[in-house]
Amino acid sequence: MELSIKNISKTYANGLKALDNVNLTIGKGMFGLLGPNGAGKSSLMRTIAGLQAPDSGEIFLGDLNALTQKEELRKVLGYLPQDFGFYPKVNAVELLNHIAILKGNSNKSERKEIVEGLLHQTNLFEARKRNVSEYSGGMRQRFGIAQALLGNPKLIIVDEPTAGLDPMERNRFHNLLSEIGENTIVILSTHIVDDVKNLCNRVVVLTSGHIILDGTPKGVIEDFRGKIWKKLIEKSEVEVAKEQFQVISTHISEGKVEIRVFSETQPDANFIPVESNLEDVYFSSITKKIATNV
Numbered sequence: 463m464e465l466s467i468k469n470i471s472k473t474y475a476n477g478l479k480a481l482d483n484v485n486l487t488i489g490k491g492m493f494g495l496l497g498p499n500g501a502g503k504s505s506l507m508r509t510i511a512g513l514q515a516p517d518s519g520e521i522f523l524g525d526l527n528a529l530t531q532k533e534e535l536r537k538v539l540g541y542l543p544q545d546f547g548f549y550p551k552v553n554a555v556e557l558l559n560h561i562a563i564l565k566g567n568s569n570k571s572e573r574k575e576i577v578e579g580l581l582h583q584t585n586l587f588e589a590r591k592r593n594v595s596e597y598s599g600g601m602r603q604r605f606g607i608a609q610a611l612l613g614n615p616k617l618i619i620v621d622e623p624t625a626g627l628d629p630m631e632r633n634r635f636h637n638l639l640s641e642i643g644e645n646t647i648v649i650l651s652t653h654i655v656d657d658v659k660n661l662c663n664r665v666v667v668l669t670s671g672h673i674i675l676d677g678t679p680k681g682v683i684e685d686f687r688g689k690i691w692k693k694l695i696e697k698s699e700v701e702v703a704k705e706q707f708q709v710i711s712t713h714i715s716e717g718k719v720e721i722r723v724f725s726e727t728q729p730d731a732n733f734i735p736v737e738s739n740l741e742d743v744y745f746s747s748i749t750k751k752i753a754t755n756v
């Protein structure tokens with residue numbers, strides 16, 4: 463089954479065009495959607511989840527028309543929003559059971575089995591009697607996945623799931639997601655490049671509502687091979703360098719600044735070539751976009 467997004471555009475009431483003719487076909491596995499703040503990622507996720515209507519375009523999940531068959535979509539969609547906002551003062555078992563009923567499961571013993579299975583899968587079984595409102599950030603995220611998995615979804619959308627998680631929780635969350643990605647379409651929307659590098663078999667970069675990069679992490683890194691350069695400069699030289707070169711990142715190193723630059727050819731004799739990584743690719747593509755917008 464594939465998710466097919468065709469010519470999706472969205473302009474908000476204030477005139478802001480958040481999505482500009484987005485086209486994507488997404489198959490089983492982990493799909494990484496990267497983009498800076500305000501790129502349109504959440505707008506796209508909400509549109510796919512049926513929470514807001516686009517101005518134009520079509521979205522199909524297999525044969526199902528996601529924009530018109532909303533009830534049917536809800537049954538096969540798992541959605542973990544950026545922020546749940548409110549957690550009721552009930553324990554995890556009660557809340558999952560309640561959500562399972564809302565998703566249409568009317569068989570009590572089957573529900574019990576499914577809920578317990580999900581609590582085990584998300585490592586929350588020990589904490590199942592605690593109120594979800596008292597969970598830590600990582601536990602909430604795992605609870606979010608548990609609720610998203612109710613009803614055996616065919617499509618799972620997770621919007622910036624690891625922001626604020628400590629490395630161990632993040633790792634746990636990654637393992638859980640990649641397990642799920644083995645037989646489901648999982649869309650991971652984030653601005654954390656490492657999450658995509660570690661997990662996804664496809665990466666798409668969105669800026670200002672446009673797709674500016676699409677490929678496998680390996681493939682897009684390969685495309686940038688030989689085009690990323692670095693040089694150590696003084697702090698006082700950074701501003702000039704930014705005017706002169708397409709600087710994609712700066713790091714303080716032993717009191718000086720290491721700049722990484724995108725360039726088809728060696729920018730000057732003091733630059734040395736470096737192995738490109740996904741972060742270079744991401745920052746090059748978004749800075750290039752910004753540069754051409756000016």
Ligand SMILES: Nc1ncnc2c1ncn2[C@@H]1O[C@H](COP(=O)(O)OP(=O)(O)OP(=O)(O)O)[C@@H](O)[C@H]1O
Pocket residue numbers: 474475476478479480497498499500501502503504505506653
């Ligand atoms: N309801 C709304 N009304 C008006 N403008 C909106 C609305 N929702 C989002 N926007 C604007 O649309 C653009 C895209 O926002 P969106 O939340 O989709 O981006 P994002 O890529 O998810 O960003 P972030 O990483 O910060 O969550 C932003 O400029 C945002 O301010």
